[in-house]
Amino acid sequence: MFTFSRGRAAAGVVALGLVASLAACSSGDPLSSGESGAPDDVTALTIGSQGFAESDILAQIYGQVLAANGYDIDYAEGIGSRETFIPALQDGSIDLIPDYAGNLLYGADPDATATSLDDIVAALPAALEPLDLSALDPAEATDSDALVVTPEFAAANNLTTIGDLAPLSASITLGANTEFEARWRDGLASTYGFEGFQFKAIDDYGGPGTLSDLLANNIQVADIYTTTPSIKQNNLVVLEDDKNLFAAQNVVPVLNTAFVTDELTELLNSVSAELTTDDLLDLNEQSAGDDKPSAAQVAEGWLTEKGFLD
Amino acid sequence: MNFVLEALQYIADPANFVGPNGIGERLGLHLAYTGLSMAIALLIALPLGLYIGHTGRGRNAVIAITSAARALPTFGLVLFVILFTGLGLWPLVFVLVVLAVPPVLAGIYSGLESIDRATIDAARATGMSEWQILTRVEIPLGLPLIIGGIRSGTLQVIATATIAGYIALGGLGRFLIEGLALRNYELTIVGAILVIALALAIDGLLAITQKLVVPRGVSRGSARPTRTTARQQKLRVSTREG
Numbered sequence: 001m002f003t004f005s006r007g008r009a010a011a012g013v014v015a016l017g018l019v020a021s022l023a024a025c026s027s028g029d030p031l032s033s034g035e036s037g038a039p040d041d042v043t044a045l046t047i048g049s050q051g052f053a054e055s056d057i058l059a060q061i062y063g064q065v066l067a068a069n070g071y072d073i074d075y076a077e078g079i080g081s082r083e084t085f086i087p088a089l090q091d092g093s094i095d096l097i098p099d100y101a102g103n104l105l106y107g108a109d110p111d112a113t114a115t116s117l118d119d120i121v122a123a124l125p126a127a128l129e130p131l132d133l134s135a136l137d138p139a140e141a142t143d144s145d146a147l148v149v150t151p152e153f154a155a156a157n158n159l160t161t162i163g164d165l166a167p168l169s170a171s172i173t174l175g176a177n178t179e180f181e182a183r184w185r186d187g188l189a190s191t192y193g194f195e196g197f198q199f200k201a202i203d204d205y206g207g208p209g210t211l212s213d214l215l216a217n218n219i220q221v222a223d224i225y226t227t228t229p230s231i232k233q234n235n236l237v238v239l240e241d242d243k244n245l246f247a248a249q250n251v252v253p254v255l256n257t258a259f260v261t262d263e264l265t266e267l268l269n270s271v272s273a274e275l276t277t278d279d280l281l282d283l284n285e286q287s288a289g290d291d292k293p294s295a296a297q298v299a300e301g302w303l304t305e306k307g308f309l310d
Numbered sequence: 311m312n313f314v315l316e317a318l319q320y321i322a323d324p325a326n327f328v329g330p331n332g333i334g335e336r337l338g339l340h341l342a343y344t345g346l347s348m349a350i351a352l353l354i355a356l357p358l359g360l361y362i363g364h365t366g367r368g369r370n371a372v373i374a375i376t377s378a379a380r381a382l383p384t385f386g387l388v389l390f391v392i393l394f395t396g397l398g399l400w401p402l403v404f405v406l407v408v409l410a411v412p413p414v415l416a417g418i419y420s421g422l423e424s425i426d427r428a429t430i431d432a433a434r435a436t437g438m439s440e441w442q443i444l445t446r447v448e449i450p451l452g453l454p455l456i457i458g459g460i461r462s463g464t465l466q467v468i469a470t471a472t473i474a475g476y477i478a479l480g481g482l483g484r485f486l487i488e489g490l491a492l493r494n495y496e497l498t499i500v501g502a503i504l505v506i507a508l509a510l511a512i513d514g515l516l517a518i519t520q521k522l523v524v525p526r527g528v529s530r531g532s533a534r535p536t537r538t539t540a541r542q543q544k545l546r547v548s549t550r551e552g
Contacts, residue, residue: 175478178491202397203476203487204389212396213478 042259044072048085048094051078053287053295054143054227054280058098060299062253065271065308066264077295082107089133089256096255101138102247104254108133117142117248124252134257136268139275143227144249145180147239153220154237161240165221166193173198175210176223184245191245197221206230226277229285251275274306317499331484333504340481340508343471347406348464354407355414362415363422363452364444372419376412384409384470388477402474409470410463417459421452450525457520461513468509472501482508 045066049059056077067073076094079085086107088094101120105112109127114120117138124135147162154160157168165172174180178201189195202210206224214222215234224231226249231238253268279302287298303309320326327333362369384405391401425448433447449456475483485501488494 178488182492200478201475201484201487202478203491208389208393209397209477212392216396218397 042261042264043070044074045095045255045259046074046076046093048076048079048088048097049295050085050097050099051080054284055098056295057283057287057298058251060295061275061303062096062098062268062271064296064299064303065267068309069267071264086131086133089254090131092256095259096253098251099135099254100143100249101135101252102144102249104128104135104252106247115247116244117250120248128254129257132257133254134260136253136255136265137272138248138250138252139272140250141227141275141277141280142248142250143225143277143280145184145223145246146226146231146241147174147221148214148224148231148236149221149239150214150217151235151237153217154239159237159239161192161242162188162194162245163192163242165197165239166195168220169194169196172221173200173219174221174223175200175202175213175219177201177203177205180223187245191243227280227284229281229288232281232285251280271303271308274308313496313499314503316496317503320496320500321503331480333500336480336482336484337504337508339474339479340468340471340483340505343402343406343474343479343481344464344467344512347403347410347467347471348460350403351407351410351414351463351467352460355411355418359415359418359456360422360444360449363419364440364448366423369419372415376415379408380412382408385473385476388473392477397478399479402471402477402479405473406467406471410467413463413466414459417462418452418456421455421459422448424455425451451528453524454520454528457516457523461516461520464516465509465513468512469505472505 045063047059047063047066049055059075059077063073063075076088079088079094079097082099082103085094085097085099089097101117101124102115105114105120105124105127108131109123112120112123112127114123121138128135147165149159157164159165174197176199181199181201185195185199200213200219202213202219204210206222206228208230210219210222210224211230211234213219214236221239224236226238230236251272253272283298283302286293286301287295293301300309321333329335358372361367362372387408388401388405391404395401429451430443430447433443438446471481472483472486474481475485475487482501482504485497485504489496489498489501
């Protein structure tokens with residue numbers, strides 16, 4: 001009968017391992033045209049995303065437009081944070097990824113101080129050049145820190161800008177992630193004269209805990225990112241950052257410079273030009289909806305509505 | 311290594327102990343959350359565990375439910391509860407109780423179950439009431455495992471109460487969260503050291519309690535040989551030596 005020697009078993013295991021790693025190569029190698037980041041064929045791109053819903057949707061938006069225009073598109077979702085995806089862009093594991101202007105600049109140049117969109121856009125090319133990366137035009141859509149209040153609180157105190165909070169400082173508790181205080185307390189004081197407020201650390205990135213505390217008036221001001229659906233759902237008032245304290249975080253596609261062509265630039269810029277913060281809010285809301293549509297479906301809906309897809 | 315030295319210096323500095331957000335306040339909160347959660351967990355698990363252990367009724371259902379509860383990710387659960395309740399003390403206590411009940415319950419019913427049926431039958435034959443059997447035979451004989459369950463539950467709660475820091479309740483978890491958020495890794499290690507020290511201290515106290523309250527000679531005849539666990543054997547050896 002069939003006997004199973006230890007040696008044969010070991011060989012079997014090795015063979016299995018080889019097959020597995022080969023399989024991983026064939027499906028996982030995102031860049032068929034070379035490893036150095038210098039592609040033979042600029043019409044085949046792998047588009048990365050950062051592993052949260054909004055980033056997945058943006059990757060699909062840019063990817064589907066390219067695909068509809070004859071590009072050969074692969075997706076690599078959930079690449080992770082800037083520390084991971086910048087090297088990935090450089091070594092050709094991915095070729096393009098949607099990012100946010102301010103954070104992209106600070107990631108590329110930790111000493112950068114620009115906060116307004118114009119200053120960031122002006123500083124980006126120089127910061128990205130040594131990395132062999134390029135950023136295309138930013139969209140109007142921005143996903144930045146925003147101080148929000150309830151509509152009642154805004155009406156009662158006549159609030160429209162962050163500066164309007166200054167006279168109320170002593171009676172205000174601001175809820176945000178832990179790092180908010182270290183990062184922004186000084187800036188809020190020097191830029192807006194908003195100082196001496198209580199700080200409550202709620203580490204859910206403006207999620208349900210922060211929201212419920214704001215609605216219960218345990219905190220009067222919350223830091224909630226501008227594209228969070230709860231802002232719209234609860235008619236929260238986003239206080240205007242008219243002095244550009246918070247860095248602009250407009251959506252911007254960043255890609256390996258080797259892939260930049262006039263055609264691709266024009267195509268993606270035309271998409272970015274249509275994308276507003278309200279659109280992003282809508283897309284996020286759809287993606288969080290009860291029927292849990294995929295990022296691809298959400299992106300397709302928006303692209304069709306805007307006439308990029310038939 | 312430097313981080314650890316700096317963290318130890320931070321802990322040793324009395325200035326860091328006092329005041330709001332000092333080690334003292336956070337340690338106190340951490341202990342309070344642990345104590346409150348364990349008290350509620352005991353209120354639930356003690357009667358239930360003794361009932362199941364004594365009667366053998368509902369054992370399978372409870373084992374199924376508590377094993378499933380062990381698989382719940384506590385952090386996810388607390389965020390889920392907050393969706394409905396908003397921030398506050400009770401979501402935290404609720405999830406810590408959910409975390410603590412299964413090991414305590416398991417300790418109690420397995421403690422009672424490990425007792426040789428012949429011992430219980432003998433007690434019944436001498437005319438003891440069911441209540442007397444429970445309080446004079448089953449609980450004393452099952453104590454090593456019962457306290458073992460409480461110890462294991464307490465350790466898990468101390469370690470997990472760090473999530474209080476995420477939901478604006480303070481506690482030792484704040485050191486971990488602040489350290490990570492501000493990239494001040496020395497502070498993260500401060501939090502880790504304090505949580506470990508607290509866990510070891512409390513476990514030590516419970517170990518001493520275990521020694522004090524478990525009657526001498528309990529191991530003899532307490533367990534059916536076929537059902538002994540490694541832990542029981544260890545306990546038996548240690549009680550024999552002691």
